[in-house]
Amino acid sequence: MQKKYLAIYQDLLKRIKEHHWREQEMLPSENELSTMYDASRETIRKTLDILVREGYIQKVRGKGSVIINRHMHHFPVSGIQSFKELSQKLNLDAKTYVHQLVLKKPRDEIQDQLNLSKDERVWSVARIREIDDEKVILDKDYFVKAYVPELTVDVCENSIYEYLEGSLGLEISFAEKEITVEEPTDEDYRLLDMEGFTNIVIIKSRVYLKDASLFQYTVSRHRPDKFKFVDFARRS
Amino acid sequence: MQKKYLAIYQDLLKRIKEHHWREQEMLPSENELSTMYDASRETIRKTLDILVREGYIQKVRGKGSVIINRHMHHFPVSGIQSFKELSQKLNLDAKTYVHQLVLKKPRDEIQDQLNLSKDERVWSVARIREIDDEKVILDKDYFVKAYVPELTVDVCENSIYEYLEGSLGLEISFAEKEITVEEPTDEDYRLLDMEGFTNIVIIKSRVYLKDASLFQYTVSRHRPDKFKFVDFARRS
DNA sequence: GAGTGGTCTAGACCACGAC
DNA sequence: TCGTGGTCTAGACCACTCA
Numbered sequence: 001m002q003k004k005y006l007a008i009y010q011d012l013l014k015r016i017k018e019h020h021w022r023e024q025e026m027l028p029s030e031n032e033l034s035t036m037y038d039a040s041r042e043t044i045r046k047t048l049d050i051l052v053r054e055g056y057i058q059k060v061r062g063k064g065s066v067i068i069n070r071h072m073h074h075f076p077v078s079g080i081q082s083f084k085e086l087s088q089k090l091n092l093d094a095k096t097y098v099h100q101l102v103l104k105k106p107r108d109e110i111q112d113q114l115n116l117s118k119d120e121r122v123w124s125v126a127r128i129r130e131i132d133d134e135k136v137i138l139d140k141d142y143f144v145k146a147y148v149p150e151l152t153v154d155v156c157e158n159s160i161y162e163y164l165e166g167s168l169g170l171e172i173s174f175a176e177k178e179i180t181v182e183e184p185t186d187e188d189y190r191l192l193d194m195e196g197f198t199n200i201v202i203i204k205s206r207v208y209l210k211d212a213s214l215f216q217y218t219v220s221r222h223r224p225d226k227f228k229f230v231d232f233a234r235r236s
Numbered sequence: 237m238q239k240k241y242l243a244i245y246q247d248l249l250k251r252i253k254e255h256h257w258r259e260q261e262m263l264p265s266e267n268e269l270s271t272m273y274d275a276s277r278e279t280i281r282k283t284l285d286i287l288v289r290e291g292y293i294q295k296v297r298g299k300g301s302v303i304i305n306r307h308m309h310h311f312p313v314s315g316i317q318s319f320k321e322l323s324q325k326l327n328l329d330a331k332t333y334v335h336q337l338v339l340k341k342p343r344d345e346i347q348d349q350l351n352l353s354k355d356e357r358v359w360s361v362a363r364i365r366e367i368d369d370e371k372v373i374l375d376k377d378y379f380v381k382a383y384v385p386e387l388t389v390d391v392c393e394n395s396i397y398e399y400l401e402g403s404l405g406l407e408i409s410f411a412e413k414e415i416t417v418e419e420p421t422d423e424d425y426r427l428l429d430m431e432g433f434t435n436i437v438i439i440k441s442r443v444y445l446k447d448a449s450l451f452q453y454t455v456s457r458h459r460p461d462k463f464k465f466v467d468f469a470r471r472s
Numbered sequence: 473g474a475g476t477g478g479t480c481t482a483g484a485c486c487a488c489g490a491c
Numbered sequence: 492t493c494g495t496g497g498t499c500t501a502g503a504c505c506a507c508t509c510a
Contacts, residue, residue: 003479024448029495040481042278045496058409058448061496062489066448069351080471115305173294176306177467181417181437181460199435199460201417212260212294212302224417224435231413231467235316239498265476276500281477297477298508 008037009047016056016067023069027057055232080175080207082161083129083139093132098156099191100126103145110142113206113217121145125156128191135193136223147215171210178204179229188221201227244273245283252292252303259305263293291468306468316411316443318397319365319375329368334392335427336362339381346378349442349453357381361392364427371429372459383451407446414440415465424457437463 012027021027028036033044048065051057057065087094106114106122114122122142129137141160143151147170155163164170184192184200194200200221207216248263257263264272269280284301287293293301323330342350342358350358358378365373377396379387383406391399400406420428420436430436436457443452 005479031495040483041496042482043480046479048496055410055412058444058446059496060447060489061487062494063447064495068444068448069450080469172471174291174468174470176291177469179415179463179465179467181435181463197435199417199433208294208304210294211296211299212304214305227415227417229415229465231415232410233316233413234410235408241498267476276502277477278501279499282498284477295477296508297506298475300476 004037004039005043005046005050008033008039008044009050011037012047012051013056016051021067023067025067026063027065027067029064080172082159083137084159084162087131095130096157097128097130097135098125098153099128100124101151101153101156103151106142110217113204114142114144115214116144123148123151125151125160127156131226134223135191136226138188138191138221140219140221142217144215147209147213170215173208173210173212175205175207180204181224184221192221192223194223197223197225199224240273240275241279241282241286244269244275244280245286247273248283248287249292252287257303259303261303262299263301263303265300316408318395319373320395320398323367331366332393333364333366333371334361334389335364336360337387337389337392339387342378346453349440350378350380351450352380359384359387361387361396363392367462370459371427372462374424374427374457376455376457378453380451383445383449406451409444409446409448411441411443416440417460420457428457428459430459433459433461435460 015021027033027048030041030044030048033039033048034041037044048057048059051065052059055068058068059065081089083094083096086092102124103121104124105111105119106116106124110116110122110124111120116122122144125139125141125143127139127141128135129139131137143160148164148168151160151163161172165172180202181199182202183198184194188194188200201224203218203220203222205216205218205220206214207218208214251257263269263284266277266280266284269275269284270277273280284293284295287301288295291304291306294304295301317325319330319332322328338360339357340360341347341355342352342360346352346358346360347356352358358380361375361377361379363375363377364371365375367373379396384400384404387396387399397408401408416438417435418438419434420430424430424436437460439454439456439458441452441454441456442450443454444450
């Protein structure tokens with residue numbers, strides 16, 4: 001049997017997306033849902049927790065669960081997503097060029113970011129992303145060889161994540177990201193169509209697997225006009 | 237009695253921060269914790285869920301809960317925080333100047349962002365933040381009068397959030413944020429020390445209360461060199 | 473096989489909101 | 492007072508890891 005709380009979650013999510021309830025309207029109470037889905041109240045609460053976390057509903061003590069009007073649900077751009085997933089969702093005219101693909105001992109900064117021992121090697125990939133025929137993103141990925149033994153230009157051109165999760169069976173779990181804005185380097189000017197822009201948005205990520213091992217470090221450099229980030233945050 | 241799962245959470249968090257366990261080390265199992273704290277396993281799981289959500293531990297099925305090495309725990313800059321909380325945590329030399337404080341019918345964009353009816357009024361506050369004697373942030377806040385009946389220059393100079401949560405008893409619950417980079421306006425050049433910078437980082441937020449009502453819209457404009465954002469994201 | 477976390481249950485009591 | 496969500500329990504079975 002598949003997980004009950006996930007099945008209920010998917011059913012509720014579907015109904016929410018189909019506007020089965022208006023925004024500001026109340027969901028059925030936990031007890032009602034419990035009867036409706038033939039599940040214990042704790043199981044219902046588990047599914048509602050997901051909807052709360054994802055910003056679809058807000059629970060109000062003594063009243064019920066309110067459907068939230070979420071402006072930003074239209075821009076599904078946060079969280080952990082591959083460039084391919086993203087460009088498909090947003091229906092972008094996107095191309096990827098592999099600029100570099102080598103297996104080597106990384107320089108100190110990368111070694112430090114990935115907590116590597118002296119002699120470990122990493123796959124170093126540099127890719128240029130073209131959107132609407134403009135080169136606007138430079139992605140530099142570093143994968144620990146212990147987790148990713150092989151990597152080809154073909155895979156890098158298509159989708160590394162599809163390969164990692166599909167063929168290698170790696171399970172990505174969480175990531176830390178840091179966003180800053182800096183001056184472009186010579187390399188940025190050389191590889192990207194910077195037009196008049198004199199700043200570049202830098203997203204540095206450390207990506208972890210399900211067993212909490214760190215396997216990837218990425219530096220993604222975006223031309224500022226093509227950058228947008230959305231976030232949903234709960235207080236404490 | 238205070239909530240048991242929160243008490244346990246705080247105790248575990250304290251121990252983690254005191255490096256009671258090394259990174260990569262396992263926490264005691266859920267059954268052991270259950271005995272240690274005289275709590276049911278479900279209660280223990282509830283406290284562990286918080287630690288997982290906040291990125292302190294990662295659970296691994298069949299093994300246990302691993303302490304995560306979280307580089308970014310040193311930069312507590314994400315989530316919902318007031319400028320005062322932030323500057324205190326980061327120990328900044330910061331000052332705030334109130335540039336404008338008026339109660340008025342907002343312009344269309346604001347009315348739209350706050351889902352307001354025709355005649356509702358909002359407090360419109362513009363504040364300039366100075367860090368290390370440079371004016372680098374321009375904050376424009378809009379508060380729905382129905383929730384914030386009164387606002388004074390004094391409060392705006394100190395901390396509006398302290399006033400809202402302390403004196404008014406409002407409970408902030410969650411926020412949607414959107415980060416983009418744009419060209420500075422004349423106003424930015426006039427009010428901020430833009431030095432040579434030709435871009436500005438814009439953070440737009442909608443802030444909601446515990447009952448899911450939208451009460452604040454904010455546009456925060458940062459000089460790019462003084463901007464940094466960190467994020468912790470879980471996959472699906 | 474023993475131990476771990478993941479799911480699920482039925483029932484209890486509490487705090488809060490609405491009437 | 493009644494219904495809501497919030498906390499907590501004791502116990503069950505499953506899926507997974509490791510020796």
